[in-house]
Amino acid sequence: MDPSDQKHFAVVDYVIFAVLLAASMGIGLYHALSGGRQRTTQEFLMADRSMRCLPVSLSLIASFQSAVAIIGVPAEIYTHGTQYWFIGCAYILGLFIPAHVFIPVFYRLQVSSAYQYLELRFSKAVRICGTLTFICQMVIYMGICVYTPAFALNAVTGFELWGTVLATGLVCTLYTTMGGLKAVIWTDVFQTVVMFAGQLAVIVVGVQKTGGVSEVWRKVWEGNRISGLDLNPDPTERHTFWTLGVGGIFLMLSLYGVNQAQVQRYLSSRTERDAVRSCYMVFPSLQLALALSCVMGLVMFARYCGEDHSDKRGNSSMDAMVIYFVMDMLQDLPGLPGLFVACLFSAALSTISSAFNSLATVTMEDLIKPHFPAMTEARATQLSKALAMSYGLLCLAMAYLTHLMGDSVLQVALKIFGMVGGPVLGLFSLGMFFPWANSTGAVAGLGAGLAVAFWVGIGSILTRSNTGIRPPVPDCRAMLLSDNTTAAIHTALSNVTLSRPSGLKRFYSLSYMWYSAFNCFTVILIGLIISFLTGPMKEEDVTPGTVYPLLGKLLHFLPERLKKKLCCVTPLGQTLSSQPPQHKESNGSAFQQEDGPSQEETESFLPDAHTPFVERETAV
Ligand SMILES: CC(C)(CO)[C@@H](O)C(=O)NCCC(=O)O
Numbered sequence: 001m002d003p004s005d006q007k008h009f010a011v012v013d014y015v016i017f018a019v020l021l022a023a024s025m026g027i028g029l030y031h032a033l034s035g036g037r038q039r040t041t042q043e044f045l046m047a048d049r050s051m052r053c054l055p056v057s058l059s060l061i062a063s064f065q066s067a068v069a070i071i072g073v074p075a076e077i078y079t080h081g082t083q084y085w086f087i088g089c090a091y092i093l094g095l096f097i098p099a100h101v102f103i104p105v106f107y108r109l110q111v112s113s114a115y116q117y118l119e120l121r122f123s124k125a126v127r128i129c130g131t132l133t134f135i136c137q138m139v140i141y142m143g144i145c146v147y148t149p150a151f152a153l154n155a156v157t158g159f160e161l162w163g164t165v166l167a168t169g170l171v172c173t174l175y176t177t178m179g180g181l182k183a184v185i186w187t188d189v190f191q192t193v194v195m196f197a198g199q200l201a202v203i204v205v206g207v208q209k210t211g212g213v214s215e216v217w218r219k220v221w222e223g224n225r226i227s228g229l230d231l232n233p234d235p236t237e238r239h240t241f242w243t244l245g246v247g248g249i250f251l252m253l254s255l256y257g258v259n260q261a262q263v264q265r266y267l268s269s270r271t272e273r274d275a276v277r278s279c280y281m282v283f284p285s286l287q288l289a290l291a292l293s294c295v296m297g298l299v300m301f302a303r304y305c306g307e308d309h310s311d312k313r314g315n316s317s318m319d320a321m322v323i324y325f326v327m328d329m330l331q332d333l334p335g336l337p338g339l340f341v342a343c344l345f346s347a348a349l350s351t352i353s354s355a356f357n358s359l360a361t362v363t364m365e366d367l368i369k370p371h372f373p374a375m376t377e378a379r380a381t382q383l384s385k386a387l388a389m390s391y392g393l394l395c396l397a398m399a400y401l402t403h404l405m406g407d408s409v410l411q412v413a414l415k416i417f418g419m420v421g422g423p424v425l426g427l428f429s430l431g432m433f434f435p436w437a438n439s440t441g442a443v444a445g446l447g448a449g450l451a452v453a454f455w456v457g458i459g460s461i462l463t464r465s466n467t468g469i470r471p472p473v474p475d476c477r478a479m480l481l482s483d484n485t486t487a488a489i490h491t492a493l494s495n496v497t498l499s500r501p502s503g504l505k506r507f508y509s510l511s512y513m514w515y516s517a518f519n520c521f522t523v524i525l526i527g528l529i530i531s532f533l534t535g536p537m538k539e540e541d542v543t544p545g546t547v548y549p550l551l552g553k554l555l556h557f558l559p560e561r562l563k564k565k566l567c568c569v570t571p572l573g574q575t576l577s578s579q580p581p582q583h584k585e586s587n588g589s590a591f592q593q594e595d596g597p598s599q600e601e602t603e604s605f606l607p608d609a610h611t612p613f614v615e616r617e618t619a620v
């Protein structure tokens with residue numbers, strides 16, 4: 001970008017940005033000094049299990065809504081049209097299923113880490129594999145989250161890139177380490193509001209400057225940016241209703257169903273009902289977040305189509321272009337550029353803080369505590385704080401790795417969710433819905449799932465760079481370029497459509513929106529095959545409460561006797577009343593382990609009258 005075209009901030013903009021950082025630190029400090037003063041892991045990692053549903057729901061949105069979405073979604077809409085908006089359809093089942101399947105299972109087992117479930121259902125080995133996979137996923141993702149806003153701002157405003165990365169990482173590490181999960185959740189609330197305010201400001205000013213709503217609509221309509229429902233069943237088509245609306249459900253399940261960052265929030269709720277309600281409340285806010293970022297992309301298109309800005313856009317990425325647009329709109333309105341910067345960093349901070357805290361939790365609960373059963377609570381809390389801090393520093397290192405990659409940040413983030421989160425979703429699904437799955441099957445399934453995921457994921461990167469296919473240039477931009485360039489682009493594009501990939505290449509060109517679903521099913525399939533080969537689990541060997549009676553629930557309306565015959569549901573109350581609930585698999589009793597739930601917590605495993613959940617399916 002031409003340096004003379006760089007946008008500048010006024011003092012008030014810096015002040016607003018500083019206020020955001022100071023307020024976040026303040027909330028951290030407040031929670032460090034109030035309540036139980038973060039002296040127990042129960043408070044530091046689980047917020048004393050006392051949260052109400054409003055803060056939890058805002059925090060749930062904030063976890064996976066980072067600057068990546070704020071910048072990436074408008075860039076996507078600007079370049080490819082509104083097709084991406086159909087991902088909103090996936091939010092329905094993507095939140096309903098976590099609310100009614102995953103939350104009840106995790107909440108009733110009273111676990112602290114989602115991976116504790118894996119030990120109750122399978123074995124220690126499966127738990128450790130799950131934890132390590134999660135750590136990899138979040139560490140890579142965190143790097144992208146810190147890097148994205150810093151990079152985009154640097155490209156347009158000359159904000160010092162590494163200074164910004166360092167400031168974000170350090171502020172976030174500090175308040176997360178001081179105030180624990182309570183501080184993370186309450187800063188999320190504040191930051192989510194700032195995030196919405198910033199996006200709204202850009203849209204309102206942008207629409208005004210472009211000549212009103214009808215003018216924006218006319219331009220995006222004529223520029224062909226309003227996409228109809230694309231029902232093309234081809235799984236290699238990047239964005240269609242099927243990839244977004246159906247593939248997206250699995251993406252949502254991996255994030256909102258089994259990701260520790262979210263499970264931890266459900267578990268920090270006062271009651272199970274609060275947890276379910278907060279999951280429901282995510283739906284309207286997530287739709288709002290999606291709508292705001294899509295509309296922002298449309299306004300941006302209306303603004304630039306028909307005007308020659310190609311010299312300014314130069315070779316810089318579409319992501320930086322979004323920031324350019326924002327600064328172009330807001331720079332003569334004092335304070336608003338600062339508000340948008342605060343919006344970007346709010347989005348980033350709220351995601352990174354969730355990542356730090358959840359990473360500290362799993363490292364503590366799943367990797368350290370089981371080996372040091374005698375550790376005092378004070379020592380464990382100290383260690384958790386040290387862990388939150390070390391992940392903060394690791395995150396800075398990961399930001400540097402992201403710096404070395406390229407590609408659209410949105411696509412990179414969603415690919416990682418699919419490649420690493422998809423197999424984890426498969427692992428949990430295998431445990432919850434398939435009583436026959438055993439521990440060997442689970443480990444083999446996860447391994448196979450990850451292997452296939454990386455095979456396809458890396459294959460797609462390598463084949464893309466070989467053929468040199470680039471994302472299509474927006475129509476209006478092509479019109480502005482000189483005739484021979486336009487001709488060159490047309491030839492390039494028609495070559496792309498003419499040569500359909502075949503064989504392995506076709507396999508590699510699977511839409512990234514299918515990654516979660518595809519990898520999840522690989523894990524389940526391989527997991528079941530290996531389980532049946534090595535001797536499936538028997539109903540009475542499965543820890544009560546770890547299997548969700550899916551078929552029984554789906555056929556809920558049938559009379560009890562018929563249901564029992566058809567889908568083999570044994571009401572568990574009868575089988576259990578005669579025996580204590582015990583994990584009877586040969587590798588030891590889950591309830592007698594050092595880090596297992598305490599005696600009173602164990603009560604929750606016992607079936608009670610209003611827990612239909614304890615019915616299970618028996619092997620057919
Ligand atoms: C994960 C979804 C699809 C839904 O929450 C959306 O927030 C998104 O596209 N996130 C991208 C990743 C990020 O913003 O960091």
Ligand code: NA
Binds near residue numbers: 065066347348350352
């Ligand atoms: Na966020």
